[in-house]
Amino acid sequence: MYEQLTDYILRRINVTDAQLSIILSHFKLQKTVRNQALLSEGEVAKNIFFVNSGCVRVYFIDENGQEATRYLAFENNCVCGLMSFISGKPSHEFIQAVLPGQLLAISRNDFYYLLDTIPAWEKFYRHYLENAYVINTGRLMSFITQSAGERYRQLLNENAHVVQRLPNKLVASYLNISQETLSRLKSKRF
Amino acid sequence: MYEQLTDYILRRINVTDAQLSIILSHFKLQKTVRNQALLSEGEVAKNIFFVNSGCVRVYFIDENGQEATRYLAFENNCVCGLMSFISGKPSHEFIQAVLPGQLLAISRNDFYYLLDTIPAWEKFYRHYLENAYVINTGRLMSFITQSAGERYRQLLNENAHVVQRLPNKLVASYLNISQETLSRLKSKRF
Numbered sequence: 001m002y003e004q005l006t007d008y009i010l011r012r013i014n015v016t017d018a019q020l021s022i023i024l025s026h027f028k029l030q031k032t033v034r035n036q037a038l039l040s041e042g043e044v045a046k047n048i049f050f051v052n053s054g055c056v057r058v059y060f061i062d063e064n065g066q067e068a069t070r071y072l073a074f075e076n077n078c079v080c081g082l083m084s085f086i087s088g089k090p091s092h093e094f095i096q097a098v099l100p101g102q103l104l105a106i107s108r109n110d111f112y113y114l115l116d117t118i119p120a121w122e123k124f125y126r127h128y129l130e131n132a133y134v135i136n137t138g139r140l141m142s143f144i145t146q147s148a149g150e151r152y153r154q155l156l157n158e159n160a161h162v163v164q165r166l167p168n169k170l171v172a173s174y175l176n177i178s179q180e181t182l183s184r185l186k187s188k189r190f
Numbered sequence: 191m192y193e194q195l196t197d198y199i200l201r202r203i204n205v206t207d208a209q210l211s212i213i214l215s216h217f218k219l220q221k222t223v224r225n226q227a228l229l230s231e232g233e234v235a236k237n238i239f240f241v242n243s244g245c246v247r248v249y250f251i252d253e254n255g256q257e258a259t260r261y262l263a264f265e266n267n268c269v270c271g272l273m274s275f276i277s278g279k280p281s282h283e284f285i286q287a288v289l290p291g292q293l294l295a296i297s298r299n300d301f302y303y304l305l306d307t308i309p310a311w312e313k314f315y316r317h318y319l320e321n322a323y324v325i326n327t328g329r330l331m332s333f334i335t336q337s338a339g340e341r342y343r344q345l346l347n348e349n350a351h352v353v354q355r356l357p358n359k360l361v362a363s364y365l366n367i368s369q370e371t372l373s374r375l376k377s378k379r380f
Contacts, residue, residue, distance in 0.1 A: 060331065060334075060335060061335065062334050062335055063334065063335055063336065063337060068334065082323060082327075083323065083324050083327045083328065086320045086323060086324055087324050092331060092335070115316075119309065122312045122313065122316060123312065125316060126305075126312060126315060126316060126319070129316070129319040129320065129323060130276045130319065132323065133272060133273065133276060133319060133322065133323050133326070134273050134276055134277050136323070136327060137272075137273045137326060137327075137330065138273065140327065140330035140331065140333075140334065141250065141282060141330065143330075143333075143334050144250075144252050144253065144258065144330065144333050144334065144366075145250060145251065145252055145253055145282070146253065147253060176334075
C-alpha cells in the first residue's frame, strides 16, 4: 500500500528508516468511488492526498458559472486545495475523485507536526510548494493569456494522456472551454 | 539600509546575530528610477527583491494583448518573478520599478546557498512560498472568476491605498480592465 508513496518521498529527500516509518504512519488509506467529493467550495482543506490509483481533479467555477478544472492528479501525484490548506480559510475550489481508486491522505495537523519534528520534511515541503507554485501559476496563466486553440495544442503536446484517458466533458473543463468548442478543435488537424 | 529587511526577517524566523549578518551580506543595494525594467519576458529571473522604498509591479500580457498587473510590492515586501526563479526557465512576466526607490536584491545562487547553509532559511522560504502561493493564486483566480466590478469593490475594501497612490493607468492594469471601464466604475457609488 505504501510502496508508491515511499518511492515518491525517497526520490525527493533523504530520511532514515525510522523517520520514513513515522512519516508513512500519518498517511491514511481512503478508497474512493467515481465522482466522490473530497472538498467543496466553502470548506477548509484539511488533507493532502497522494494518489495510489485513480484520478483526482481540482476545479472551480469561473466568471460564467462554468466548471474550470485547474489540476488533474493521476497515479503517483499529490493533490490538495492548497490555498485553503495554507491559509486555513474556506476553499474557492472543489476536489473530486474522477475514477474509483485509492488515496493516501495526511491531515493538516499531522503534516505540520512532521514539519516540526523531521527536518528533512521541510525540504520535502519546499519541493512540494515550488512545484505547486509553478504548475498552478502556469495553469491559471494559460486561462488568462492563451486562446482555446493554444491551450488545446499545448495539452496535446505536453499531456496527451489527459485527452486519451478522460471523457470529453472533463477535457473541455480542463481547457475551460465548452464541449462544442472542443469538438471543433478536435476536428481540425494541428 | 538593512533595518527594514532585518525587521522583516526577524518577524519570520529566529537566527543568531552571526547568521543574520551572513544573510544580509547577500542582499545588494539597487537604486531604481521610474519605470525601470527589472525583468523582461523571456529572461530568467535571477533575483528576489526586497522593497526598501518605492513600488515594484509584476505584470504579464493577457489574451487581448493588454498588460495585466499581477502584483504590486510597496515598502517592506518582497517581489520576484517566482515561476521563472524556481524553474530556471524564461519568465512569462515582466517586473518594473513603478517609482524611484531603493531595493535590496539577493541572487538565485546566493538564495539557494543560504538554504543549504542556514537551516532557519528553509523556514523563511517556506513562509515566502506559502504566502506567494496564496497571494498569486488569489490574484489569478480573481481574473478568471470575478467580474470587473467585483474586482474593483474588493480592491477598495482590501487595498484602497493602491487606488490612492497610483495613476489610473496602473490601477486599471491591476484590475485587468480598460481605463474607460475604471472611470465608469469610479463614477458609480459602491
